[in-house]
Amino acid sequence: MSLPTILVADDDRSIRTVLSQALGRAGYQVRATAQASTLWQWVEEGEGDLVITDVVMPDENGLDLIPRIRRIRPDLRVVVMSAQSTLMTAVKATQRGAFEYLPKPFDLKEVLAVVARALATPAMPVQPAAVAPRPEEQMSLIGRSVVMQDIYRIIARLTTSDLTVMITGESGTGKELVARALHDYGPRRAGPFVAINMAAIPRNLIESELFGHERGAFTGATSRVAGRFEQAAGGTLFLDEIGDMPPEAQTRLLRVLQDGAFTTVGGTVPIRANVRIIAATHRDLRQAIREGNFREDLYYRLNVVPMRLPPLRERVEDIPLLARHFLNENADGAGNVRVLDEEAMARLQAYRWPGNVRELENLMRRITALHPQESIGADIIDAELAEVSSCGAPGEGGNSTETLAEAVERHLRRFLAAGAGQDDMPMSDIYDKVIAEVERPLIAMMLSATRGNQIRAAAMLGLNRNTLRKKIRDLDIPVVRGGA
Numbered sequence: 001m002s003l004p005t006i007l008v009a010d011d012d013r014s015i016r017t018v019l020s021q022a023l024g025r026a027g028y029q030v031r032a033t034a035q036a037s038t039l040w041q042w043v044e045e046g047e048g049d050l051v052i053t054d055v056v057m058p059d060e061n062g063l064d065l066i067p068r069i070r071r072i073r074p075d076l077r078v079v080v081m082s083a084q085s086t087l088m089t090a091v092k093a094t095q096r097g098a099f100e101y102l103p104k105p106f107d108l109k110e111v112l113a114v115v116a117r118a119l120a121t122p123a124m125p126v127q128p129a130a131v132a133p134r135p136e137e138q139m140s141l142i143g144r145s146v147v148m149q150d151i152y153r154i155i156a157r158l159t160t161s162d163l164t165v166m167i168t169g170e171s172g173t174g175k176e177l178v179a180r181a182l183h184d185y186g187p188r189r190a191g192p193f194v195a196i197n198m199a200a201i202p203r204n205l206i207e208s209e210l211f212g213h214e215r216g217a218f219t220g221a222t223s224r225v226a227g228r229f230e231q232a233a234g235g236t237l238f239l240d241e242i243g244d245m246p247p248e249a250q251t252r253l254l255r256v257l258q259d260g261a262f263t264t265v266g267g268t269v270p271i272r273a274n275v276r277i278i279a280a281t282h283r284d285l286r287q288a289i290r291e292g293n294f295r296e297d298l299y300y301r302l303n304v305v306p307m308r309l310p311p312l313r314e315r316v317e318d319i320p321l322l323a324r325h326f327l328n329e330n331a332d333g334a335g336n337v338r339v340l341d342e343e344a345m346a347r348l349q350a351y352r353w354p355g356n357v358r359e360l361e362n363l364m365r366r367i368t369a370l371h372p373q374e375s376i377g378a379d380i381i382d383a384e385l386a387e388v389s390s391c392g393a394p395g396e397g398g399n400s401t402e403t404l405a406e407a408v409e410r411h412l413r414r415f416l417a418a419g420a421g422q423d424d425m426p427m428s429d430i431y432d433k434v435i436a437e438v439e440r441p442l443i444a445m446m447l448s449a450t451r452g453n454q455i456r457a458a459a460m461l462g463l464n465r466n467t468l469r470k471k472i473r474d475l476d477i478p479v480v481r482g483g484a
Helices: 013-025 036-044 062-072 087-095 108-120 146-158 175-184 203-211 247-259 285-290 296-302 316-329 342-350 356-370 378-390 404-420 427-449 454-461 465-474
Strands: 005-009 029-033 050-054 077-082 100-103 165-168 193-197 236-240 276-281 305-308
Touching (some): 013 029, 029 036, 036 050, 036 062, 062 077, 062 087, 077 087, 087 100, 087 146, 146 175, 146 305, 165 175, 175 193, 175 236, 175 276, 342 378, 356 378
Parallel strands (some): 005 029, 005 050, 077 100, 165 276, 193 236
């Protein structure tokens, strides 16, 4: 039995060498070229069991080859590599029929895993989809970090299906931008995109907003009004902050998802629900289910494809790209673009960004409006961020929206980072040390709140009284009866 042959096309000699060596060690035969025309010649001659191609080559764009390859060799898988690493590249590669898209620089283990999976997957007829033209500079999702590349690939795969998607992420991470990308490049892009924010609508009006109402259905209903489901017919309905939907509306939404039809408020005639549902939330819906605030059956109906958007602090390498994009976008009428020096950029990357990408965008807008100098230094960034913090920025001041888990995670990162460079750091008992660090202030605060009453403190903590006494003794916590 002959070994599978991999055809590699890339104008970078080092990439051709690395791939040829890695694939050869893995047991494959490899033919490599720097020209798209040579690759096409091999494909026409029936060579190869798999193609790995770059996008930008001297004589032709690799993406343009994919539909041609699929037409004459529909069983031949194509894996696309690209240093451009944008959402548009991932979408084009997927919709033109690529088996997988790999951003550069890539991990060789991932390449070998993709090759093995591609060769083992039965050939399926693929009808390449036409990608709606959209200028690259208008792309709203920006970033080349590993986590964003994963997001791009998920979005690209979902543009060829009509599956329901649940997007989770902190406020300001771009959940609506992802929903719009799924719509703009998906099978329903010719239809409307309708968004509704559950947190912004009074509870008693949500059902009317979603499903519409008939004339006379309630006081003030002087005419029939179509709801968001009707308005989004043939397109996408984006249910933002789904975690804030009241229980009665959850029940009606579940029924629509189950039956595929709904009735208006005050109506009796069923209307078919011809929409793709994309939901989003910054809340932990599993916790809401445990607390009885969200229906578990609705959660599983919505969570067909889960997608988590990372906070900006988890992709700090994207901050320079985002900052420059927002500065360019907000250049003044004369076209004067502000430039951040190295120290200013370092300040941006060191900041925690509780408001995520939205907060960074607002900062760049403010700098463009308030600071006329072309070069922006660290002093301006420090002053602007200090002003935000003094006003009670989310996660930083008294009006914090940071959860306890997020605060604990933030402090744990600092604790571990501080000890990472110390050879004498006791790596074997970190768990006990962290628990002790948390237990001591917690017990001390409960004792203070109960004015030293250990019976009440034990009840509040959910501990046995003897257990609490032992912890007070072991942790050396002072107890003052009647103290504040």
